[in-house]
Amino acid sequence: LDYIMSGVSSKVPSSIAGTSKTPLIGVVMGSDSDLPVMAVGANILKKFNIPFELSIVSAHRTPLRMVEYAKGAGDRGLKVIIAGAGGAAHLPGMVAAMTTLPVIGVPVKGSSLDGVDSLYSIVQMPRGIPVATVAINNSTNAALLAIRILSSFIPEYREQMERYMAEMEKEVNGKIERIES
Ligand code: RP5
Numbered sequence: 001l002d003y004i005m006s007g008v009s010s011k012v013p014s015s016i017a018g019t020s021k022t023p024l025i026g027v028v029m030g031s032d033s034d035l036p037v038m039a040v041g042a043n044i045l046k047k048f049n050i051p052f053e054l055s056i057v058s059a060h061r062t063p064l065r066m067v068e069y070a071k072g073a074g075d076r077g078l079k080v081i082i083a084g085a086g087g088a089a090h091l092p093g094m095v096a097a098m099t100t101l102p103v104i105g106v107p108v109k110g111s112s113l114d115g116v117d118s119l120y121s122i123v124q125m126p127r128g129i130p131v132a133t134v135a136i137n138n139s140t141n142a143a144l145l146a147i148r149i150l151s152s153f154i155p156e157y158r159e160q161m162e163r164y165m166a167e168m169e170k171e172v173n174g175k176i177e178r179i180e181s
Contacts, residue, residue, distance in 0.1 A: 021051035025146050026078045028057040028069065028095065030085035034108045038084045041106070041139030048147055048160050053078075059091040066091070070098035080146040083131075084139060086110040089121040092131045102149055104142045105131040 025045060029038045038054070045052045057066045073081060073095075081099065083092035084106035092105030105122035109115030115136035123133040134141040144161075151158035 022077050023051045023053040024077065024079045024150060025050055025052040025143075026069075026073055026081045027052055027054045028081065028083050028091065029106075029108070030056070030058045030061075030089070030091050032056055034084045034086060037108050037137045038082075038106065038139050041082060041143035044140055044143035045147070048143075048157065048164075050147060050150065050157070057083075057091065057095075059085070059094045066094060067098060070095040073099050074101055080104065080149050082106060082139070082142045082146055084108050084142075085122070086115070086118045087121075089118040092122050092133075093125050093129060096125070096129050096131050103131050104145055105133045106139045106142045107133065107136045109137050 027038060027042055027045070029035065042052065042054055055069070056062075057069050059066050070081075078101060080102050081095055082104045083095050085091040086108035087110050089105070089107060092103050096103040107115055107118035107122050110118065119133070119136050122131055125131045132145060134145065144164075147157055147161060151161050
């Protein structure tokens with residue numbers, strides 16, 4: 001199955017499309033309107049050179065596609081799924097119900113309730129089916145968490161994460177020095 005970019009409108013810049021290697025991370029979202037938010041995390045995966053795929057899978061508009069995606073994800077080699085959705089954001093929970101892979105939910109901020117609707121929908125999963133939920137619109141942290149999960153069994157990604165964190169610390173220390181001098 002080739003989910004890479006399938007269903008994504010022509011608005012998607014090729015720079016954030018999934019990679020051609022067998023993907024380890026699946027990034028799905030309910031609508032192409034989620035793309036500006038989800039693209040930020042996709043770019044982090046690109047930066048870390050992680051094979052990933054990116055696709056539109058809607059829990060309510062394309063329910064059969066969602067079932068097919070979630071049920072086949074493990075067998076296709078995915079290790080983590082990042083699912084972004086807004087409003088009554090049931091996509092991450094529904095996907096998590098049909099796979100044993102870890103699912104990370106990104107609450108996407110909609111126009112009416114500032115993203116609190118999406119946050120509550122995703123974070124309030126009843127017991128038994130976990131969805132790791134990041135902050136509203138924070139696809140960066142979803143990507144970093146997915147990489148941390150991979151880094152627990154792929155040493156190369158652990159080293160990359162250590163470098164990323166060291167770089168961040170250096171940057172903040174630089175700012176502190178400039179303020180204090
Ligand atoms: C959800 O509904 C999507 O995840 C999106 O955040 C929201 C609005 O979708 P559009 O009406 O913009 O397609 O399914």
